Amino acid sequence: MNVINDPFTWVAGLLINWLSTFMPPDAVNVTMAVVRAAFLAIFALVMFMVMTWIERKGVARIQNRIGPNLAGPWGLLQPLADGVKALTKEDITPDHADRLVYNIAPILSAVAALIVFAAIPFGPGLIGADMNIGIFYILAVSGMGVLAILLAGWSSNNKYALLGGFRVVAQLVSYEVPHVLSIVAPVMLAGSLSLVTIVEKQPVWFVLVLPASAVIVMLSGMAEIGRSPFDLLDAESEIIAGHHIEYSGMKFALFFLAEYVHAFAVSCIVTALFLGGWRGPDIAGVTVPWLWFFVKAILVFNVMVWARGTLPRLRIDQLMAFNWKFLVPLSLANLIVVAVADRVAQGLELTAGSWPWALVMLTFNTAMIVVAMALVGAAGRRTRMVREAPVEPEVEPHEEAERGLAHGPEPAPTAAGAH
Amino acid sequence: MTILQAVFILISLITLGGGLFTVTAKNLFHAALGLILSLAGVACMFGLLEASFLAGAQVLIYIGAIAILIIFAVMLTRGVMGAYPRTNDQWSYAIVVSLALLAVLIVTLFRFNWPPGAPAAVPADSIGLLGRSLVDPALYALPFEIASVLLVAALIGSIYVARDKR
Numbered sequence: 001m002n003v004i005n006d007p008f009t010w011v012a013g014l015l016i017n018w019l020s021t022f023m024p025p026d027a028v029n030v031t032m033a034v035v036r037a038a039f040l041a042i043f044a045l046v047m048f049m050v051m052t053w054i055e056r057k058g059v060a061r062i063q064n065r066i067g068p069n070l071a072g073p074w075g076l077l078q079p080l081a082d083g084v085k086a087l088t089k090e091d092i093t094p095d096h097a098d099r100l101v102y103n104i105a106p107i108l109s110a111v112a113a114l115i116v117f118a119a120i121p122f123g124p125g126l127i128g129a130d131m132n133i134g135i136f137y138i139l140a141v142s143g144m145g146v147l148a149i150l151l152a153g154w155s156s157n158n159k160y161a162l163l164g165g166f167r168v169v170a171q172l173v174s175y176e177v178p179h180v181l182s183i184v185a186p187v188m189l190a191g192s193l194s195l196v197t198i199v200e201k202q203p204v205w206f207v208l209v210l211p212a213s214a215v216i217v218m219l220s221g222m223a224e225i226g227r228s229p230f231d232l233l234d235a236e237s238e239i240i241a242g243h244h245i246e247y248s249g250m251k252f253a254l255f256f257l258a259e260y261v262h263a264f265a266v267s268c269i270v271t272a273l274f275l276g277g278w279r280g281p282d283i284a285g286v287t288v289p290w291l292w293f294f295v296k297a298i299l300v301f302n303v304m305v306w307a308r309g310t311l312p313r314l315r316i317d318q319l320m321a322f323n324w325k326f327l328v329p330l331s332l333a334n335l336i337v338v339a340v341a342d343r344v345a346q347g348l349e350l351t352a353g354s355w356p357w358a359l360v361m362l363t364f365n366t367a368m369i370v371v372a373m374a375l376v377g378a379a380g381r382r383t384r385m386v387r388e389a390p391v392e393p394e395v396e397p398h399e400e401a402e403r404g405l406a407h408g409p410e411p412a413p414t415a416a417g418a419h
Numbered sequence: 420m421t422i423l424q425a426v427f428i429l430i431s432l433i434t435l436g437g438g439l440f441t442v443t444a445k446n447l448f449h450a451a452l453g454l455i456l457s458l459a460g461v462a463c464m465f466g467l468l469e470a471s472f473l474a475g476a477q478v479l480i481y482i483g484a485i486a487i488l489i490i491f492a493v494m495l496t497r498g499v500m501g502a503y504p505r506t507n508d509q510w511s512y513a514i515v516v517s518l519a520l521l522a523v524l525i526v527t528l529f530r531f532n533w534p535p536g537a538p539a540a541v542p543a544d545s546i547g548l549l550g551r552s553l554v555d556p557a558l559y560a561l562p563f564e565i566a567s568v569l570l571v572a573a574l575i576g577s578i579y580v581a582r583d584k585r
Contacts, residue, residue, distance in 0.1 A: 140475045143483025
């Protein structure tokens with residue numbers, strides 16, 4: 001067993017050998033399961049620190065700042081300083097808050113983000129638990145994060161927190177629909193819910209086979225974790241941080257942690273579903289699957305940082321319209337197109353996973369994206385034409401109101417009066 | 420007692436305790452949380468029976484959707500932060516209905532033909548089997564489609580109810 005190929009399995013092998021010297025096999029299995037779980041949790045926490053550092057540095061560079069640069073080389077120790085600061089802050093519980101629920105919410109939030117990592121394949125055999133329902137498990141447990149945010153919003157006894165909670169339900173439950181519908185596409189092609197099998201079925205990365213699904217999963221994943229430009233859950237300028245407004249010190253840090261751990265989890269899911277997971281070329285004749293997985297996941301996270309640094313926040317109506325009028329129909333069409341394209345490829349007797357097969361799938365997908373964009377473009381043009389059309393004086397006011405023109409930039413006074 | 424039995428008893432206690440808390444909690448919001456604990460216990464039970472897909476579906480649908488809907492509804496009601504009377508004047512009917520349900524459950528449990536001996540092994544590809552049975556006309560295709568039609572009817576109905584009356 002090679003140390004470089006798979007250092008984690010190598011260390012685990014050493015540990016098993018050492019434990020077997022004084023433990024029965026069953027006890028060794030149980031101990032190893034506990035060790036694996038602890039390792040995954042600690043790993044996620046370390047990644048949380050790395051993620052915050054990458055984000056602060058990345059956004060700073062986009063804004064032409066330097067970012068954290070005093071704590072350690074390149075500000076690498078900044079997350080530790082932040083942690084110490086959070087620990088020393090006063091722990092505040094608001095008056096008339098529901099103490100039990102108020103204290104459970106941040107813990108539940110962090111747990112919901114951490115247990116996702118049990119089903120993520122970091123390399124061949126390098127997975128917490130290879131469940132046959134892999135991706136379904138991830139979707140199920142990440143729904144508990146919504147619950148935690150709702151509990152926090154309600155128990156704080158604060159109207160902004162409550163408003164944040166309502167927004168969470170509207171946004172997160174809505175974006176779950178295109179998220180799940182688009183994840184079904186790679187599941188369909190791989191013929192399995194297990195992330196390990198999905199990665200093994202990607203000699204050609206699924207991002208080249210199903211570009212539409214990849215983009216929708218990425219977008220709705222960002223919306224699900226409430227990252228900007230979808231960060232309406234904690235919009236500072238509107239509801240001053242929403243559900244975690246009353247939380248201070250370590251409890252706030254737990255929400256913060258959940259957000260970043262979840263962001264890394266989404267990066268890992270996108271990597272496993274669409275970017276070939278641990279697949280990658282050998283480096284100097286050595287296969288390093290775990291390294292490739294991390295490189296890809298960090299790159300995906302950098303795309304999120306990029307989006308945060310460059311895009312303004314959406315309005316709630318724009319957010320909902322984008323989801324229900326664009327993403328949901330597109331992902332439904334995507335599902336049908338992928339099924340048909342796969343059948344056509346089977347009819348042409350192409351092996352799944354080969355380059356010609358990928359080309360057929362890509363052609364169908366591109367055609368669908370072009371049609372969808374043309375439809376959206378036409379609808380946008382139509383709206384613009386209607387809005388910019390000069391108000392015709394001979395049109396009766398009530399007719400105008402019916403056609404929805406009364407809200408144009410220059411409403412006729414009669415139309416406004418009739419409303 | 421094996422470890423599996425101990426885990427089973429622990430999960431049962433959590434499930435029943437959650438259910439008991441749901442009906443005795445003074446605060447409606449706490450009652451909803453008790454319900455979630457109980458539903459999570461049922462999900463653990465499915466996991467214990469190696470029905471991983473059912474466990475996932477239980478968490479996704481009951482905790483991720485239905486419980487959130489219940490909590491959302493509770494949050495929209497006024498004055499839920501304090502205690503308030505748990506019963507209204509319908510409690511006598513409720514007793515009759517719940518006793519009738521209990522009787523049906525007990526009779527069913529005693530009449531059920533429990534298979535003797537060790538349980539059968541879980542098939543390796545249980546998800547594929549489940550999926551194929553759902554679309555097999557000889558098995559569950561019809562109930563599956565009827566449930567889908569019911570959902571569509573509910574969707575259209577809710578849109579009609581929520582529509583702006585001009």
